[in-house]
Amino acid sequence: MKGIIFTEFLEMVEDRFGYEVVDGIIEASGDPEDGAYTAVNTYDHQQLVKLVVALHQRSGIPLRDLLITYGRHLFGQLAGTYPSFLEGVEDPFDLLLNIETLIHTEVRKLYPEANPPKFNGKRIDDDSLELTYESHRSMADVAEGLMYGCADHYGYQFEIEQLSLSEDGSIVQFKVKKIRT
Numbered sequence: 240m241k242g243i244i245f246t247e248f249l250e251m252v253e254d255r256f257g258y259e260v261v262d263g264i265i266e267a268s269g270d271p272e273d274g275a276y277t278a279v280n281t282y283d284h285q286q287l288v289k290l291v292v293a294l295h296q297r298s299g300i301p302l303r304d305l306l307i308t309y310g311r312h313l314f315g316q317l318a319g320t321y322p323s324f325l326e327g328v329e330d331p332f333d334l335l336l337n338i339e340t341l342i343h344t345e346v347r348k349l350y351p352e353a354n355p356p357k358f359n360g361k362r363i364d365d366d367s368l369e370l371t372y373e374s375h376r377s378m379a380d381v382a383e384g385l386m387y388g389c390a391d392h393y394g395y396q397f398e399i400e401q402l403s404l405s406e407d408g409s410i411v412q413f414k415v416k417k418i419r420t
Contacts, residue, residue: 310384
């Protein structure tokens with residue numbers, strides 16, 4: 240997993256909980272990097288899981304809520320860092336249905352060793368779509384948070400329903416509906 244995922248997580252924790260909490264979860268997770276991640280290096284995703292679990296244990300916030308909050312935060316940060324990925328995209332569904340071509344193709348150009356999750360989807364009607372997530376990392380809650388962040392970016396609200404299609408959470412179907420406000 241690319242280091243930017245780790246650096247943004249620790250930044251979010253510091254912004255919301257303070258540096259002492261960041262230091263505490265780094266220590267509690269037995270972080271071999273001691274929190275010194277670089278955005279371009281690659282790290283074991285299990286270490287991110289350990290950091291999130293440590294934050295859950297320290298804060299009492301449910302894991303799912305932490306992961307969704309992180310995904311939402313991450314979308315905003317990535318959109319600011321890589322605005323060219325979103326150029327010409329006017330609708331959040333257009334982005335979600337074309338993640339592979341608009342974003343993951345570019346990610347692989349920047350980081351050839353990257354292994355982002357796979358997304359396949361179809362539009363049901365103007366206000367709803369189905370999107371299937373597939374990743375050995377089983378981080379569908381982060382993906383859901385990224386979708387909420389996408390909605391925020393485009394000025395929408397989403398209602399999202401998650402259905403696991405595999406026991407280990409590596410394949411998940413999302414039903415996403417735009418809520419008009």
